[in-house]
Amino acid sequence: METSNSKMTYKVLDFTEYPGPRYESQGDDSGEEFYNKVLKGLFQEVLKRSDEAKQTFILEINLDDTAGYASSFLDEAFGNLSYDFTEKTVKKHLRIVSEQEPDWIEIIMDKTIPEWHKKKLNGIPRKSESTI
């Protein structure tokens, strides 16, 4: 992880080379585990620093150099972020980087994050039957 005056950068590769399934119960290095052990804490830290410095601090997540992703890994990790911190806050403080698979950026920012935010607003639990 790298930190500058306005940005904290984290590579998913530092979590695992082989990102796994959606839930911890489905296998190792899941999206759920990544969220709970890494992403949530980093985002909280970024919000804390933004608050202290009275400026927008960015969390930059680099997706490159892993073996690849199941879409559900990313959906679970970044969806939970939106579920817990709201779409507006996540979009303000999160930046996704990927030169190898840039399509993920659009999918996460324009689809996953808004969908999970709506899910929260509509009172739908984060683990719906269709994903278990």
Add this chain to the structure above:
Amino acid sequence: MSNNAALTFIVGVICGAATYFVIDGYVFALPGPFSTSDLVDLSGIIVNALIGIALVLIIQKKLSDDRGVKDYFQKEVSDIAEEYRKFNNLLFKGKLDTKYAVEWFKHISVRLNNLETFLLRDLRIKNLALRATHREIHVYVTGSVEFNNSFKGGFYSPTAKTKTRVFELYREFQRASIEAILRINRA
């Protein structure tokens, strides 16, 4: 005109010094030595002729180079389509390893990303559906419950519903491949 007379004339023209020359015993006179502007005109004609020849050679080479580039791009599309055929064969037979599938999807994503980037840059071909369709298949397959449930081991065994949808998307990918090859050819 004898060869010597012709040679004398040409050399004279080029040097601007042949005021008189002989053809078959007759003496011909030119109206004084060639002026500088005449020589400039003449050298212009020669240079233009050389440029014309060079252009023909360069254009021929460029056409040949473009064909080579097009052949490469078309082969890449064809190779990816073949990879897709093999992949779907494993998927439909229920012999697809989950971790292999994740790596395969990334491998094809990177290739398609490069392909579409260079097609846009070199042949100005845009709005191909290859990458978008591939991404749709990727998201659909790896987002399914049965796919995630098979991470712990064994092969991924898609449901009938998943197979039907993947087959529809695969047909779209095939159509996109054919369209890409045709557009590369026309570019």
